[in-house]
Every structure is written in C-alpha cells, then in structure tokens.
Amino acid sequence: MSDSGIGDFEFERKFFVRDMPAVAASDPSPVLIAQAYLFASDGYAVRVRLQGPAPADLDREVSDLVTALGDDAIGTMTAKGPAAGGTRYEAERELDPLVAGQIVTRAAHVVLKIRSSVWLGEDGWVIDRFLGGNAPLVLTEVERDGPVVDLAIPSFCTTEVSEDDRFRNEYLAHHPFGGWAEAYGRELDLIGPRFVDSLGQNQFEGT
Template sequence: MALEIERRFLVAGEGWREHIRWDRHLLQGYLVGSADGLTLRVRSDGANAAWLTLKYPAAGIARHEFEYAIPPSDAEALLERSEASLIKRRFGLDLAGGDWVLDVFEAANAPLVIAEVELESEQDVVAIPPWCRWEITGEGAFSNAALARCPFQAWAAQEQEAWLLKLGALQA
C-alpha cells in the first residue's frame, strides 16, 4: 500500500524558477470526492501520459495513494465525465530534503502557485525555501480536489485578498 506524506506551501515570487528540472501541462478531473476524504482522480498531460489515482486519509498528514497509468484515450473519456476539474503547469524542482514539485494554476485558479514536498516520514526535517511563504498543509480549501470544485476566483473577494496579502502579492 502506497503512502503519500507531503507538506504544501503557497508560493510568492519567482525564486523557484532557478530550480526547475522539468515541467508538464496537466488537466485533472475528479470522479469521486467524499466528506471522508476519499478521492478518485484522473490526470492527463495530453496525448502522452495519463493516470488514475485513488487517495484516502491515513494518520496525520499521510494519505493512502494508489496510482495507475492508463491510456490517454481512457483519460480523455473520464475527464469528460468528471464532476470537477482544474488545469495547471507542474514543475519538478531540484531541491534537497524530499521530492519537490510546484504547481502554477491556470484559468479559474490563477494566480495560485503551490509547492509540495513529498517526504518519507512526517518527522523529516526539510529546509523551506524563502519563496514558500505560507504553509497550507491540511488546509482543505487548497487541496486540488477542493480547488477543482470551488476555484480560487470563485472565493469571496475578501478571502482572496486576505490570502494574497499573506503572500505579499498585494500592497496593504
């Protein structure tokens, strides 16, 4: 059984760009999402690769995760049937202390930029880059599934502004 242990951060600035190793344009659709945290997701990078992923909570910040490669044509059919979806560009980063990726959200979730680091254990110590301005680990509204259902641009203006101020993206 696969276990995903990750910490997540809202990002401000462009300092992360010097750490890019690779990037992919991704479309994610959610087929199932429940109050107990169970999600069934389909993800595609276009015509090249696609995955079906089942996630559900474990202990602490860990989640059980099962991910399987599927044919891109199957992903396309499932994406058409998804109840909610989002678009993002994902970047792999060359940072120490875990497997780092950064998502630049598009369309209704712009201008969100979220970094994630996958860890071996919740006790792992990791150096947090200065451009990771606000930890959102466990903040349900910032999960990809939640952002697919209720995009950032659909949030109340005051709530959007409060988060952007925390990031220093707006002048007080």
C-alpha cells in the same frame, strides 16, 4: 503513489506561494497536468489524471489542451483517503491515456496546472501554477518516502497549507481559487503565516 514499500501512502507537505518563484524556470521540461475529480467527499476522492509536456500555447479549452499533450501523455486513476499529519492514503494505477483524456474532457470538475520540478537541498520540490478558474494560485509541495520531518523550507513558501482542505485539488475542482482569492489574501494578512510544528524541527531558509 508512494514508493516507500509500506503500502499505498503518500507523505507530503504543501505550501502557498504568493509569487511564482524564479527557481521554477530552472526546470527545462515543465508538464501540463489535467485532472478530473469523479468523486470527492469527506476527504475521499477518485481522480483521473492526464499529463505530458506542457505546450507553448496554454490559452485553450480543456479538450484542446488534452489533444495537445499528444502521444507522450500519461494517464492514471487514483483513489485517495483523508489526510492526517502529512500522510494520506493514495492508490494510483496506470490508465490508458486515450481513455483518461476522454474522461477528463467530459468531466464537470477539472483542475489544470503547470508543474515544474526542482531540487532544493536534500529534497525534490514541485511548483504548481494553476490555470483557468484556479489562477493565480501557486502551490509547492515536497514528498518523501516517509513522514516529511525536519524540513528545510524555502523562502518563497508564504505559509503552510498541508492541513488546509481548501487547497486540496478536489476542493479546488469544485471551488476554484479565483472565486475566493481576495478573501484568502485578507485572511492571510490578518492571521499571518503558519507552519506545521508537529513534524520535527522546521528550518527556514535565511535563518
């Protein structure tokens, strides 16, 4: 949920990453995020999320991972609207973590990921390494209190997917990346990297 004070909107840009960037290791406290999508259609979605400190052993069933989050877990329920121009309606409210955990473990469409947070230049970035059926997907996002313009884009960002609905979590919950990763790799090799050019001047690291 945005803290901009102008309502329940988020302003973010999202990028596909081919390989896990080394800078992710600088986060001493990565978190495990388990989120269930109870509804998703035409850009609208209802999500229940449980998150907490990432356990060392990630090779477990969803229910075991939820249990491993323990008393430090945070639960939320979020309603989302369609995205346009890097802006999306997102109303997020706290949810009892015990209730959130029970919903997640019973849901049919769940996304699991490890999130690392780093500060690069003037922006805070999150790097998400997806687990389960969405492995080996890695995405990175930057969020601001207003439109993300004139962005300094790190070199590990392969291509921008802010406007590619396939990389929204609700889509990944129903169509795990592992099933179409090879096809996307061929597509990316064919069309090359692309970046949104309607949000000010992009600045690329090393140029």
